[in-house]
Amino acid sequence: MLQVSLLSKSFPRVPQVLHEVSFTLRDGEFLSVIGPSGAGKTTLFRILNGMERCDSGQVLYGSVPFQSAVGQQKRAVQRTIGTIYQDxxxxxxxxxxxxxxxxxxxxxxxxxxxxxxxxxxxxxxxxxxxxxxxxxxxxxxxxxxxxxxxxxxxxxxxxxxxxPSVLLADEPVASLDPVTGRQILDLLKEVQRSRGVSVLMNSHNLELSLAYSDHIIGLHRGRVVFDGPPDAVTDAVLARIYGQAGVEP
Structure with missing residues (x-):
């Protein structure tokens, strides 16, 4: 459904925010992107929904190269993407x-x-x-x-x-209390199951990401350092994602 290949992005004051990021969001899958502040999660999300352009690499929705699509082709892709924001x-x-x-x-x-x-x-x-x-x-x-x-x-x-075929959820429960946040994620899981929608969630909440996701991508300083199922996220993996300072609350 969504393929990200060798995606890189820099800004004038922040070189190499993303460095050759690659992963696949499969049909009907719930994928969470986790990592500390500054890992590049928000920039990745903005590229995936078309708000930013990458410097190099490719985003494919189905077989369509989203970054180079124009006109009707780009609008057709955008119709398949639903976006949910923190605020x-x-x-x-x-x-x-x-x-x-x-x-x-x-x-x-x-x-x-x-x-x-x-x-x-x-x-x-x-x-x-x-x-x-x-x-x-x-x-x-x-x-x-x-x-x-x-x-x-x-x-x-x-x-x-x-x-939509894909829901992009940018910190969808960060503004909510824990009970309400779980209710919203329960709803997203139900939407995923009942509609067959693929969900990509950008999240700071490790516990909820592991509990609700089928697939985890761990970013550290703009690089993918983990790509696998939640049950493979060990203490050693967390150290690679979050660094020796430990996991964000």
């Missing part, structure tokens, strides 16, 4: 329903966007997805009145609105 990235004064429908804006004409005309089929679909994520009684609730966990459920529903 939700919702319109606070709009309803849960409106926020989910906003995922359809790129498909609409300018007139439809200005008039807010999404059509009955899209509205039915948005309502069904909000029910799927447990918010059947919050469709017309302004997002600003929702709890953090409910906001993240709206964000997940928005990501699902375009029927």
């Amino acid at each position: 939700f990235c919702l319109v606070e004064n709009s309803t849960a329903m409106q926020n989910v429908l906003n995922a359809c804006l790129p498909e609409l004409s300018l007139a439809a966007v200005l008039l807010g005309r999404f059509g009955p089929a899209r509205m039915r679909k948005a309502a069904a997805i909000l029910r799927e994520v447990g918010l059947e009684d919050k469709l017309e609730e302004p997002v600003k009145r929702l709890s953090g966990g409910q906001k993240q459920r709206v964000a997940i529903a928005r990501a699902l609105m375009r029927d």
